[in-house]
Amino acid sequence: MKKGLLSVAAVAALALVAGVNAPVQAADKTLKIELISKGETHQFWQAVKKGAETQAAKMNATIHFQGPAAETMIDKQLEMLDAAIALKPDAIGYAALGTTQSLSHLKAAHDAGIPVYMFDTAASCEGGVPALGEKSDCALGVAYTNSLAAGSLAADKMAALLGNKGKVLVVGHSQTNQTGIDRAKGFTNRMKSKYKGIKLLTTQYAEGGDALKAQEIVSAALVANKDLKGIYGTNEGVSIGAGQAFKAAKLKNGAVKLIGFDSGKQQMANIKSGLQTGAITQSPMGIGAKTVEALVNYVRNKTVPKNLIDTGFYYYDKSNITKPEIAGNLYE
Amino acid sequence: MSDVANKATKSEEAGKFKAFVKREIGRVTALASLVVIFTFFTIMRPVFASWANVSGGILMSTTVIGLMAIGVTFVIITGGIDLSVGTSMALVAVIVGKTVMAANLNVWSGILFGMVVGSLLGAINGILITVLKLPPFIATLATMKGAQGLALIISDLKPILFTTDVKGWDSIAQGNIIPNLPNAVLILLVAAVIASIILNKTVLGRYTFAIGSNTEATKLSGVKVNRWLIAVYALCGFFVGLAAVVMTSRLGSAQPDLGLGYELEAIAAVIIGGTSLLGGKGTISGTIIGALIMSVLINGLRILELQQEWQYVVVGAVILLAVYGDNVRRRRAGETTN
Numbered sequence: 268m269k270k271g272l273l274s275v276a277a278v279a280a281l282a283l284v285a286g287v288n289a290p291v292q293a294a295d296k297t298l299k300i301e302l303i304s305k306g307e308t309h310q311f312w313q314a315v316k317k318g319a320e321t322q323a324a325k326m327n328a329t330i331h332f333q334g335p336a337a338e339t340m341i342d343k344q345l346e347m348l349d350a351a352i353a354l355k356p357d358a359i360g361y362a363a364l365g366t367t368q369s370l371s372h373l374k375a376a377h378d379a380g381i382p383v384y385m386f387d388t389a390a391s392c393e394g395g396v397p398a399l400g401e402k403s404d405c406a407l408g409v410a411y412t413n414s415l416a417a418g419s420l421a422a423d424k425m426a427a428l429l430g431n432k433g434k435v436l437v438v439g440h441s442q443t444n445q446t447g448i449d450r451a452k453g454f455t456n457r458m459k460s461k462y463k464g465i466k467l468l469t470t471q472y473a474e475g476g477d478a479l480k481a482q483e484i485v486s487a488a489l490v491a492n493k494d495l496k497g498i499y500g501t502n503e504g505v506s507i508g509a510g511q512a513f514k515a516a517k518l519k520n521g522a523v524k525l526i527g528f529d530s531g532k533q534q535m536a537n538i539k540s541g542l543q544t545g546a547i548t549q550s551p552m553g554i555g556a557k558t559v560e561a562l563v564n565y566v567r568n569k570t571v572p573k574n575l576i577d578t579g580f581y582y583y584d585k586s587n588i589t590k591p592e593i594a595g596n597l598y599e
Numbered sequence: 600m601s602d603v604a605n606k607a608t609k610s611e612e613a614g615k616f617k618a619f620v621k622r623e624i625g626r627v628t629a630l631a632s633l634v635v636i637f638t639f640f641t642i643m644r645p646v647f648a649s650w651a652n653v654s655g656g657i658l659m660s661t662t663v664i665g666l667m668a669i670g671v672t673f674v675i676i677t678g679g680i681d682l683s684v685g686t687s688m689a690l691v692a693v694i695v696g697k698t699v700m701a702a703n704l705n706v707w708s709g710i711l712f713g714m715v716v717g718s719l720l721g722a723i724n725g726i727l728i729t730v731l732k733l734p735p736f737i738a739t740l741a742t743m744k745g746a747q748g749l750a751l752i753i754s755d756l757k758p759i760l761f762t763t764d765v766k767g768w769d770s771i772a773q774g775n776i777i778p779n780l781p782n783a784v785l786i787l788l789v790a791a792v793i794a795s796i797i798l799n800k801t802v803l804g805r806y807t808f809a810i811g812s813n814t815e816a817t818k819l820s821g822v823k824v825n826r827w828l829i830a831v832y833a834l835c836g837f838f839v840g841l842a843a844v845v846m847t848s849r850l851g852s853a854q855p856d857l858g859l860g861y862e863l864e865a866i867a868a869v870i871i872g873g874t875s876l877l878g879g880k881g882t883i884s885g886t887i888i889g890a891l892i893m894s895v896l897i898n899g900l901r902i903l904e905l906q907q908e909w910q911y912v913v914v915g916a917v918i919l920l921a922v923y924g925d926n927v928r929r930r931r932a933g934e935t936t937n
Contacts, residue, residue: 308756308856336747337859442907469904477857478850483660487901490652491644504854507758511850515655515773515781532760533852599757 297327300562301351302360302555303344304334305387305444309476309503311529311551314598315387318555319360326563334362338444339475341365345372352376358562359383361406363390366445370405377404382565384572385409386558388445399574407565408574410557412549414446417580418453418501421526421547422462424582425454425497428524428544432464433496436488438509440476440502450501450528468492473505481508482515489516489523497524503531506546510537530597538585545584550596553578626873629888632921636892640899647902654780657891657898662772662783663688663842663849665890667865668872669794670721670838672886673831675869676798678811678878679735681832683724684839685861686747689854691717691843693750696759696853699768706767713844714837720746721836725829747859754855761851772848783845787887790841795883797834807831811878868893871921892921 302319306312316332323330331351335343344364351359352375359381363369369390376383383406389396392405399408425435437454441447451470458465468488473481481504488495489512500506506527513523520541527534527546537543561572583593641648667684674681695713698704704712720742727738761768772783798804806827809817818824847853872889874881896917900910 306856308751310757313756336751337856469906471901471904472907475856478852478854479663479846479857482849483656483898484901486656486659487652487898490649490656491646491902491904504857507850507852507854514769514851515659515849516651531758533758536760536762 297329298357298563298566299354300328300330300358300360300559301354301356302330302332302386302558303348303351303362304332305344305362305364306334306336306338307332308336309529310531310598311503311549314551314596315555318552319559320555321552322556322559323563326559326567328357328559328563330360330559331356335364337475338364338441341368345369348372349375352379352381355379356381357566360558360562361385361390362387364388364444366391373406374404382407382562384558384561384565385411386554387411396575401571408561408572408576410554410561410576410578412446412554412580413577414449415453415456417528417547417549418450418455419457420580420582421450421499421528422454422457424545425499425524425526426458426462426465428526429465429496431462434466434468434492434494435497435499436468436485436492436495437470438481438484438498438500438505439470439472440500440505441474442472447501454499454501465497468495473508476502476504478504478508478511481505482512483508485509485512486515489518495523497526500525500527503527503529503534506534506537506543507531510534510542513542530599532599535588535597535599538583538588541585545582548581548583548593548596550579550581551598552596626882626885626888628924629872629885629892629921632924633888633892633895636895636899636917640895640902643899644902647899650779652898652902654784656902657894658784658787659772659781659849660894660898661887661890662781662787663846664861664864664868664893665787665887666790666838666842666845667861668868668886668890669790669883670835670842671862671865672794672869672872672874672881672883673798673807674735674835675866675874675876676807676811676878676881677828677831678814679728679828679832680739680866680876681721681724681835682736682739682862683720683743683746684835684842684865685858685863686743686750687717687720687836687839687858688843688846688861689750689856689858690720690746690753691840692847692853692858693754693759693855695843696761696847697753699761699765700759704765706765706771709765709768710771710841710844714840717836717838717840717843718833719836721839722829722833724836725832728832729825729828743862750855750858754853756855758855759853761847761853768848769851770848772845783849786841786845790838791883791887794838798883803827803830803834808879811880813879864893865890867918871918871925873925889921892917 304312319330333347341364359376361383385406389409399406437451439447439451458467471484498509500509509525525543530548557576557578564570581593587593671681691713694716699709724739724742727733728735774782810824868890869886871892872885
């Protein structure tokens with residue numbers, strides 16, 4: 268935001284120096300930005316959309332935000348991306364579902380002269396994130412939560428809660444999308460390398476964040492491992508399902524620690540009631556806002572954005588859930 | 600009694616026995632597979648057979664798919680298919696959630712409302728198929744998509760939390776009218792018994808089989824086939840509505856994006872249970888056994904901590920084996936196969 272203002276100021280200063288025929292019309296034109304998300308269902312995407320809308324309104328741009336009904340619908344999302352390219356917008360924001368399948372589509376956008384900035388999840392562009400930028404035919408960069416680091420923060424918290432000993436189960440929400448993979452891997456890698464007293468069970472997946480499947484996985488794990496001490500769920504649906512499994516098994520609050528991910532009304536209620544221990548939250552509004560900011564600055568002011576913008580994450584529990592720096596990133 | 604008459608009686612009895620075997624062997628083989636799978640997991644991990652796992656794990660996991668599968672059984676016996684049951688469940692859940700929270704309905708009205716909404720959605724499928732004469736596959740594919748979208752629209756893309764204001768919503772699935780047996784399981788059992796009675800003892804059941812065996816002949820005999828088909832799809836929707844209520848109770852919330860893909864699990868349970876995709880044949884008990892095979896298998900693989908990707912492979916292989924075995928058996932018995 269600050270950077271955006273500075274850039275606008277810089278352009279205005281240049282215009283003053285140039286004196287005549289200042290390119291004000293470029294700044295006046297409302298930019299059209301197409302944002303292709305990974306979903307619309309989860310409130311997370313709604314928060315991303317809200318952040319993007321707020322930022323767009325500040326910078327004289329409009330956004331059109333869309334995503335497939337489920338995060339498994341890669342083809343559907345690529346159709347949306349193609350349709351967005353065909354509209355010839357000023358810029359496109361893209362959250363990669365098909366991390367490899369989308370590459371040819373991103374090149375098509377590049378060839379059509381439409382700048383693309385990725386958000387939440389990067390496609391597997393050649394050379395990885397370091398190779399992104401103005402010269403890349405993939406995208407200018409990516410604004411995302413460092414999910415590996417977020418997962419490892421969850422591991423630190425879990426190990427501390429358990430005094431570095433006991434059995435822990437990871438319930439993932441996707442084996443195929445990078446965010447899902449990294450949230451689980453960040454946790455398991457950290458546990459294996461730093462907390463030798465923790466025994467990890469085989470990671471199970473409630474594909475798509477299916478709360479009912481997560482409940483069934485956790486119920487089975489509680490039966491099979493009487494000494495299970497902790498559960499880490501990698502998204503909202505999984506966390507809800509795990510909490511419900513605790514309820515069904517009539518566990519005492521806190522008997523098994525549960526660290527979830529993201530927020531939502533039910534998960535927040537569970538944390539307040541003590542059924543769930545805590546959760547990691549990203550900054551979804553920040554993801555939306557920073558993506559739009561990067562794109563508008565690039566199109567309007569030719570400011571090349573960083574190829575990687577980390578939008579941050581936090582651990583929250585009963586003690587800090589209402590604090591402003593946390594509450595602003597939580598959504599019901 | 601003359602020898603001739605005696606022989607006739609004997610061959611008649613033999614014929615009856617053959618018919619019995621023909622009719623029942625589908626269920627018997629399915630039940631045998633269930634026992635084999637159950638025994639296997641019990642040997643591998645004795646805790647698998649503990650009541651905590653059987654009731655809270657296996658039976659509880661069977662409730663949602665089982666209820667849907669009961670409904671789908673009727674539809675498949677008529678020779679039709681219903682692809683919309685998964686997302687319809689999400690739509691019913693969302694509508695019930697919104698209504699119960701907004702109108703402050705009590706638990707019983709909520710359950711009743713869910714079943715009514717489910718039946719109406721089912722009736723829409725029936726009308727599309729009979730009045731507009733759309734093939735069931737296409738008609739229910741369309742309503743599957745429609746229901747998916749509407750669930751997202753009505754919920755405003757957010758899960759609907761049944762707050763503690765709705766007293767007892769949790770108990771629909773998780774309470775215990777019978778000690779140590781979750782209510783959801785009791786609901787499934789009662790639903791199965793009622794469905795069995797409807798299928799075997801009522802006019803609706805008789806026409807369900809008749810339409811599936813030979814729609815034209817049924818029409819020619821003066822039966823208003825269209826009306827009965829609408830009733831069958833509405834009945835399917837009724838059970839889907841019940842599944843939706845159980846699902847929301849198990850989760851304490853209505854998840855608008857949960858249900859896509861459940862239709863295939865329900866259909867698989869029906870087919871594994873020996874109901875023919877060609878129509879005209881099927882049983883509710885077979886369907887319940889089919890649903891149990893699926894949940895016993897998945898629960899067992901989880902207890903054994905098999906890698907998730909291998910779990911998918913094993914489940915796929917077992918579905919293939921179960922249905923292939925059934926086909927071989929039918930071919931031997933001289934029936935047409937699926």
